[in-house]
Amino acid sequence: MNKAVRGDWVQIHRIVLEAGQRAAGVPEDTARVPLELRAKGFLLDEEGVPGQEVRVRTVIGREVRGTLISINPSYPHDFGRPVPELLAVGPQLRKMLREADG
Amino acid sequence: MGRDLSYQAVMARKNEIMRRSTGIDYEEFSRGPLAFDYELMMEKTGYSLHEVRRIQAETNVGRTPLIELKNITRLVRALADPGKGARIFVKDEAANPSGSFKARRAALSVYEARRKGYRGVISATSGNYGAAVASQAAMRGLDCIVVQEVFDSRGRGQPEILEKGRKCEAYGAEVVQLTVGPELFYVFLLLLEETGFFNASLYTPFGIAGIETLGTEIAEEVLDREGKYPEAVVITHAGGGNVTGAARGLKKAGADATLIVGVSVDLSGLHMASDKDFNRKSFTTGHTGFGVPFATWPDRADVPRNAARALRYLDRYVTVTQGEVFYVTEMLAVLEGLERGPAGNTSLAAAIPLAKEMPQDAIVVVQETEYTGAGKHPGAQLTFAREMGVEVGRGDPRENRPGRAIVIPESPEQLKVEDVDLNRLRRSYIRNALESVNWKKLTSEEIHFLAQETNTNHDFVERALREYVSTGKS
Numbered sequence: 001m002n003k004a005v006r007g008d009w010v011q012i013h014r015i016v017l018e019a020g021q022r023a024a025g026v027p028e029d030t031a032r033v034p035l036e037l038r039a040k041g042f043l044l045d046e047e048g049v050p051g052q053e054v055r056v057r058t059v060i061g062r063e064v065r066g067t068l069i070s071i072n073p074s075y076p077h078d079f080g081r082p083v084p085e086l087l088a089v090g091p092q093l094r095k096m097l098r099e100a101d102g
Numbered sequence: 103m104g105r106d107l108s109y110q111a112v113m114a115r116k117n118e119i120m121r122r123s124t125g126i127d128y129e130e131f132s133r134g135p136l137a138f139d140y141e142l143m144m145e146k147t148g149y150s151l152h153e154v155r156r157i158q159a160e161t162n163v164g165r166t167p168l169i170e171l172k173n174i175t176r177l178v179r180a181l182a183d184p185g186k187g188a189r190i191f192v193k194d195e196a197a198n199p200s201g202s203f204k205a206r207r208a209a210l211s212v213y214e215a216r217r218k219g220y221r222g223v224i225s226a227t228s229g230n231y232g233a234a235v236a237s238q239a240a241m242r243g244l245d246c247i248v249v250q251e252v253f254d255s256r257g258r259g260q261p262e263i264l265e266k267g268r269k270c271e272a273y274g275a276e277v278v279q280l281t282v283g284p285e286l287f288y289v290f291l292l293l294l295e296e297t298g299f300f301n302a303s304l305y306t307p308f309g310i311a312g313i314e315t316l317g318t319e320i321a322e323e324v325l326d327r328e329g330k331y332p333e334a335v336v337i338t339h340a341g342g343g344n345v346t347g348a349a350r351g352l353k354k355a356g357a358d359a360t361l362i363v364g365v366s367v368d369l370s371g372l373h374m375a376s377d378k379d380f381n382r383k384s385f386t387t388g389h390t391g392f393g394v395p396f397a398t399w400p401d402r403a404d405v406p407r408n409a410a411r412a413l414r415y416l417d418r419y420v421t422v423t424q425g426e427v428f429y430v431t432e433m434l435a436v437l438e439g440l441e442r443g444p445a446g447n448t449s450l451a452a453a454i455p456l457a458k459e460m461p462q463d464a465i466v467v468v469q470e471t472e473y474t475g476a477g478k479h480p481g482a483q484l485t486f487a488r489e490m491g492v493e494v495g496r497g498d499p500r501e502n503r504p505g506r507a508i509v510i511p512e513s514p515e516q517l518k519v520e521d522v523d524l525n526r527l528r529r530s531y532i533r534n535a536l537e538s539v540n541w542k543k544l545t546s547e548e549i550h551f552l553a554q555e556t557n558t559n560h561d562f563v564e565r566a567l568r569e570y571v572s573t574g575k576s
Binding site for chain 1: 109173176177179180222245246247252253255259261264265268271274275276277278279280281282283284285288289296297373375376377378428429432433435436437476477479480481482483484485486494495496510513514
């Protein structure tokens with residue numbers, strides 16, 4: 001499953017500016033690292049494995065080159081864990097309103 | 103033979119790329135090195151209020167519900183001195199097609215792009231504006247690219263921005279995701295050049311004229327329902343467009359006496375372009391990291407002359423803390439039954455303490471809400487904050503420390519605003535304006551321009567100039 005074939009939806013990665021090429025005036029921690037780009041598209045090559053240089057066609061039809069990093073990548077963000085500090089807010093506020101109403 | 107695509111070469115072609123991608127020749131409005139004719143720019147490149155309404159109606163933007171927050175008002179009155187506790191209303195902008203007021207800004211940009219025959223639009227934004235442009239482009243049949251700053255150098259994405267990227271993709275847009283850094287602008291220019299698409303900037307006159315309808319809707323609806331204009335409208339302030347557009351709309355509707363209050367989340371001390379600080383922010387917009395620099399130098403934007411000029415319109419500017427905004431987000435859900443995104447509730451966090459000090463017959467309007475979902479949610483954002491080593495707990499919000507501690511208030515009485523000294527920002531703007539040109543002596547037209555820009559008068563500007571000369575700073 002670690003191989004993509006032509007037409008698969010993949011994510012690629014490319015270095016836009018190397019660490020030494022960053023714009024003047026960026027903070028030191030940013031200047032020390034490269035500017036990286038990630039994009040997604042349909043694989044144009046016959047096949048590709050992660051780490052390999054590939055070409056993709058984006059959803060609006062642009063051709064972009066980069067290193068394949070993920071095949072059909074998932075969306076990792078979620079609702080997180082419930083926050084006990086916030087769960088306590090509702091009962092407290094409702095009690096205040098009930099007391100205000102007498 | 104290809105063009106030189108190096109950073110330096112592309113940045114040097116900036117003005118030419120901008121002219122082609124916006125269709126605006128900003129030189130036309132220039133009045134010397136310092137001044138420009140702001141109203142002429144808004145008039146010539148914007149649309150009349152009537153046209154904006156028609157264009158927005160075509161894509162179902164605007165006419166959002168104005169909801170009275172009756173339970174929150176009751177709570178505020180229970181805490182206020184006798185006779186105090188203004189009525190709080192909220193404009194439910196989450197009801198726009200893409201889930202935020204940004205649909206108003208995008209509606210006009212995308213309409214203009216289509217009218218001028220561009221095949222697609224590009225927007226450089228990590229905010230709700232990307233989804234708004236993508237949604238409007240989908241409706242008008244244009245291609246769309248959104249360029250976002252999403253990841254730190256370890257590849258960790260901000261949950262709020264990951265969600266905005268997903269939403270853009272849902273509307274059929276291509277999303278280009280970058281790591282932290284202002285060179286996003288370089289990638290943006292490269293894409294504009296490669297595609298010949300329209301620059302759907304937040305800061306063109308189209309991006310601002312689109313928000314004016316929000317101000318006029320508030321003025322007209324409150325007048326219609328309550329027989330008067332609101333005493334105050336509270337507006338989340340970042341790049342300045344929201345304040346500028348809403349205030350212009352209120353004034354166009356005749357609500358001249360309505361107090362314009364800008365609000366930002368206090369993120370002082372965190373550097374906006376720092377790889378390390380990037381994921382220690384739990385708000386990616388509506389914060390002081392944009393609010394202060396954009397107020398004091400609007401022309402740092404992605405167009406030569408920013409149409410968002412907050413200092414022209416702000417009557418008061420206040421900050422609130424991250425913990426307070428999460429607290430009122432919970433309050434809005436549990437007392438009013440409205441689950442909305444945290445960043446959009448920044449102005450609600452300020453409206454509560456402001457209403458507490460105002461008479462009961464006064465009306466305060468919170469001017470926006472935004473959609474919520476995975477990533478854009480207190481659970482997602484606070485879980486991520488904890489993973490980044492930020493402490494989350496309850497206590498006194500004054501103990502909140504951006505990037506280190508998010509303190510959720512223990513009671514609604516602790517909600518407060520901190521006033522930002524507007525005169526300090528005005529002097530800072532004047533200093534930045536002087537440093538942007540090779541300043542020797544100002545003409546009276548330039549002094550007049552600076553007075554308009556800072557909503558002050560000639561005396562104020564001349565005092566700031568003398569101070570600048572004598573100390574080298576103001």
